[in-house]
Amino acid sequence: MASSRDRQRKLAREKLDRQLARRAVAARRRRQIQAGVGAAVVLVLIVAGAAWGLGAFDRDPEQKAAEDVCLWTPQDAGANTSLKDVGTPATTGLPTTGVRTMTIDTDQGGPVTAELDLAAAPCAGASIAHLAGASFYDNTKCHEITAEGALRCGDPSGTGLGGPTYSFYNENVPTGPEASPSASPAPGQPPTYPKGTVAMISNPPGANGSQFLLFFKDFSPAQPAYPIIGRVTSGLDVVEKIGALPTLDNGAGAKVKPKTDVVIRKLTVGEAQAAPAPATGSPAASPAASPSAG
Incomplete structure (x- = not known):
């Protein structure tokens, strides 16, 4: 068991x-x-x-919406019969680097060419390119030789009040060191608006449209007001020649109207391109060739 x-x-x-x-x-x-x-x-x-x-x-x-580069403020053409409606430029996708080449053919000789600085004044470059594409400037007069030493152009009405039916704000107004009212910069200081400067001018200031200045003399105001948009690269002798023309009273008590009509036959603006690098030792570094400084 x-x-x-x-x-x-x-x-x-x-x-x-x-x-x-x-x-x-x-x-x-x-x-x-x-x-x-x-x-x-x-x-x-x-x-x-x-x-x-x-x-x-x-x-x-x-897709993220493209941001506005420039804003265009509508102007009432009914209130100002000197305005010309050619639409408005784009607000987005505008170049903000490099330069555009502006070419001006006048009946006083030429051509006058200038580089529009897209980094310093992209909206001015876009506006002038848009207006040039609409033949806005063709067969218009440069109606004033200013006391500051500049040729004033870009107003089809020739009154100083004309322009497109939009405006835009100031860009690149110099702020630099104080200058004397005598248009002479302080010792050792470059002029605020060197000879060859291209600048916008508007009435009232800050409501820029189509009018621009081509300086044929150095100018240093006590309070700069003109936005610098570029510089003349060739044909400055033509601008100086026009600046030496006799002037008449413009009807408002200022002897600034050229005695001989100065007509822009054609104004064109090229596509945006990279800004050329200044050659070593070239005058590009001098104030007269670099009006966008300041």
């Missing part, structure tokens, strides 16, 4: 050992599966987080 009980205990122990072994194997398998699932979940979360950060889950991706 003892032998029979021993055999039963042995069989029961072997059966228990087999059950424990099977349970151990099953537990290891569950742990492996759980570890694999956990790793997969972590991987999915990492990928999903990266995709979310990159905007992959944006439902309606939209």
